[in-house]
Every structure is written in C-alpha cells, then in structure tokens.
Amino acid sequence: MAFHNLKLARFVFGHPPSGTPDFDTEALHSDPALREARDRAAAGDWMSARQVIDDAGTDWELRATRIGVLARAAAENDGWVYAWLGAEPDNVAAVLVQSSMLSHRAGEARGSASAKDTTEEQFRDFHRLSREAAAAGQRARELAGPDDPIPWVEALGTMFGDQITRSTSFDTIYTEGRRRDPHNFDLHRTAIALRCEKWYGSHDLMFGTARQVAADAPEGAHAVLLPLYAHFEYAMRTFAWDSRSKQAMGACREFFRRPDVQQELDGWIAKWQAGPHSPGRLNHVRQWMALYYTLAGRRDQARDVFDEIGPHVGEPVTAWAWFWLGDRFGYLRAWWWAHGK
Structure with missing residues (x-):
C-alpha cells in the first residue's frame, strides 16, 4: 500500500514533498481500537470485531463506519465472518458485516466505469451479489433493535442493483430509517x-x-x-x-x-x-x-x-x-x- 502511494505521489509531484497524504487504510490512525479489532478478526478472533462494534453504542454513524471497515476487510478474507455467523447466527452486527461485505463485492464486480464501458458479465455479477446482500440485509432488519437504523441504510444500498426491491420498498425502507434516526x-x-x-x-x-x-x-x-x-x-x-x-x-x-x-x-x-x-x-x-x-x-x-x-x-x-x-x-x-x- 505504501509503495503504491509513493509511486502515485511521484507521478503527480515528480518528487513527492514532505507531508504528502497517505492513503494507507490499513493504518486507521483515527480509530486504533478498530485497527486492532480488524487485525485480530483477520487472524480468526471474530469476538474482537463484535466488541468494537458494540463499543460504538448508539453513535450510529461511528457504528456504521466500523461495520464498513470490517466488511471491506472481510471481502478479502471472509472466514472469520462466517465463523461468527456460525457461532451467533442471530447477532445483527454479524449479519450487517456480511451484508456490507457482499455489497462491497458487488461494487468491485461492477467496477467504476460508466455503464457503456461496463461488460455484461460485470453487470451480472453485480446484480447477483447485490441480491445476496439484500437477502442478508432483510435478515438484519428482522434482528435489529427498535432504534437501530443501520439495516435500513444497508437495505437502501442494495437497491442500486435490485430493481424489484427498489420499486416496491424504497419509500417503506426510507421512512422507517428516518423514524429510527432522522x-x-x-x-x-x-x-x-x-x-x-x-x-x-x-x-x-x-x-x-x-x-x-x-x-x-x-x-x-x-x-x-x-x-x-x-x-x-x-x-x-x-x-x-x-x-x-x-x-x-x-x-x-x-x-x-x-x-x-x-x-x-x-x-x-x-x-x-x-x-x-x-x-x-x-x-x-x-x-x-x-x-x-x-x-x-x-x-x-x-x-x-x-x-x-x-x-x-x-x-x-x-x-x-x-x-x-x-x-x-x-x-x-x-x-x-x-x-x-
């Protein structure tokens, strides 16, 4: 990661000046507790992931940020997520990590190109993974507490690739999400x-x-x-x-x-x-x-x-x-x- 940043900085600056920004997402300097939990989870300790999510309490944006970071890590190595789901299948945080992980994989499958430059195979994989993410998201909504908006945020996110869900559920999902966290x-x-x-x-x-x-x-x-x-x-x-x-x-x-x-x-x-x-x-x-x-x-x-x-x-x-x-x-x-x- 650091080597990639150095090459990019040299391309932009010629010789990168001191203080050049670092995009090393592995560092997580602003949230060391999350960094430790992510590293321990990758080594198989899924309980550390559960704890750092629980520690965010009802700061829903911080909680969602931590779920997102853990989900991106899981997209590369998902063994610990499925071990967590196997041990605690009704834990809403585990299901949310799974749903977010699948959404991330859907985005990776589609790529960042415009529609005209995206292949049929990319779209096919994108829609398949989006449907899988939507199914996990439905499970998270069934498990969520009365004030937790995050499963409803995840549900909206899956609608980019699921026309049926979008056309029938957008207003319902958005309204309930606003009720939980306006x-x-x-x-x-x-x-x-x-x-x-x-x-x-x-x-x-x-x-x-x-x-x-x-x-x-x-x-x-x-x-x-x-x-x-x-x-x-x-x-x-x-x-x-x-x-x-x-x-x-x-x-x-x-x-x-x-x-x-x-x-x-x-x-x-x-x-x-x-x-x-x-x-x-x-x-x-x-x-x-x-x-x-x-x-x-x-x-x-x-x-x-x-x-x-x-x-x-x-x-x-x-x-x-x-x-x-x-x-x-x-x-x-x-x-x-x-x-x-």
Whole structure:
C-alpha cells in the first residue's frame, strides 16, 4: 500500500514533498481500537470485531463506519465472518458485516466505469451479489433493535442493483430509517444517490431531497452537508459524464465559482461548523469541503481543510474520481494545488 502511494505521489509531484497524504487504510490512525479489532478478526478472533462494534453504542454513524471497515476487510478474507455467523447466527452486527461485505463485492464486480464501458458479465455479477446482500440485509432488519437504523441504510444500498426491491420498498425502507434516526448521514446520502438523474431520479428530486434533509438536520450534523454531494453529482453528470478533459474540468470549476452556488454551499458549511460532530463520517465530509473549495478556486480554505484531515487520509471519497482520473489521483492533485507545491 505504501509503495503504491509513493509511486502515485511521484507521478503527480515528480518528487513527492514532505507531508504528502497517505492513503494507507490499513493504518486507521483515527480509530486504533478498530485497527486492532480488524487485525485480530483477520487472524480468526471474530469476538474482537463484535466488541468494537458494540463499543460504538448508539453513535450510529461511528457504528456504521466500523461495520464498513470490517466488511471491506472481510471481502478479502471472509472466514472469520462466517465463523461468527456460525457461532451467533442471530447477532445483527454479524449479519450487517456480511451484508456490507457482499455489497462491497458487488461494487468491485461492477467496477467504476460508466455503464457503456461496463461488460455484461460485470453487470451480472453485480446484480447477483447485490441480491445476496439484500437477502442478508432483510435478515438484519428482522434482528435489529427498535432504534437501530443501520439495516435500513444497508437495505437502501442494495437497491442500486435490485430493481424489484427498489420499486416496491424504497419509500417503506426510507421512512422507517428516518423514524429510527432522522438525520442519519448514510441513510440520506444513499437516498439522494438513488434519486439522482444518474440512477433512478432527476436533478430536481435529488436537490430537493438534499436541501430538505440539510434544513431539517441540527447544527453540526453531517447530513447538513449533503447539498455539497448533490452539487458534485450535478456537475459530474452535466459537465464530466463522458470526459475528464480540460474543457470538462473548466466547466465544473466555472459552475462552482458561481456566486449563487457558493452562497448556498457556504451557508450549509456554516451551519455544519456551528455544532458538534460525530467522528464516524468526519473524514468523509471534510473531503467534500476540500473538493468544493478546490473546484471553487479557494486555495486558502482548501488548504485549511486538508490540514484538518491531516496526512493519514485513509480512503478517499469517490467524488474525487468524478473530476479527475481516479479518487487518489484527484485528492493528490487538489492537495498539491492547495499547498502550492
């Protein structure tokens, strides 16, 4: 992993400067307890995974973050997950790790290319794994406690590849998820993605959902920043859907430099900054802010947010790849620009 980061940094910078961001997700510097649990689980100690999830309590975004990290690790080595399920088949956390693991494998099977560049085999594997993830998610909903929203978040996530489930259950799942956790970041982000023009909705539906969620959310909630995600989605779909050319990037930058766009997004950022934040998705939304400031040409603000993220980035958000040729490449290019390297 570190060798890959060094090669990428040399490609972007020539000679990587000191402080070049590190995408080593294995380090998990921000959550050492999770790092230890993941390593012990990979060695067969599934009880450590159960404990670190339980320790998140009712911070649902932190709990979901830990489930997601463990699920990505399980996608490479799933023996401990099935040992856990064998010992505790009714443990909702174990079933959620399984469901998230299968969703991750579905995404890997499809790849990140546009639909026209995705093969029939990739789509077939994507839909098969998505159906398996949906079945595990149904089991998790049956087992979940009365206030746990995570199985409903997972259920929305499987709807990208399961048309029957989506067409019959979206409103039911989304409504129940909101009842359990009205301002859950992951729930609303997934719903907005499903409602965007790229998938099964429209720009108007996507923006309407994002703005209403942000308006209803309290100060400091990560859901307040969902309009940033909607604007990224709109710009990518409108200006950079078929190309990552200089012309496409220029159009995206021009969009984010519009006074009305900046006025809106600056307002949401101010509301987010005014309250306390869960650690669960803090890195994620900070990357959104860094991306916005970069596209808007606001170097000082971009640099400040990059410095808040720090040198250990972990997994870059996919929106970087919407405007550059890859998420890590995009992050490094923006970081380089913000720091004047």
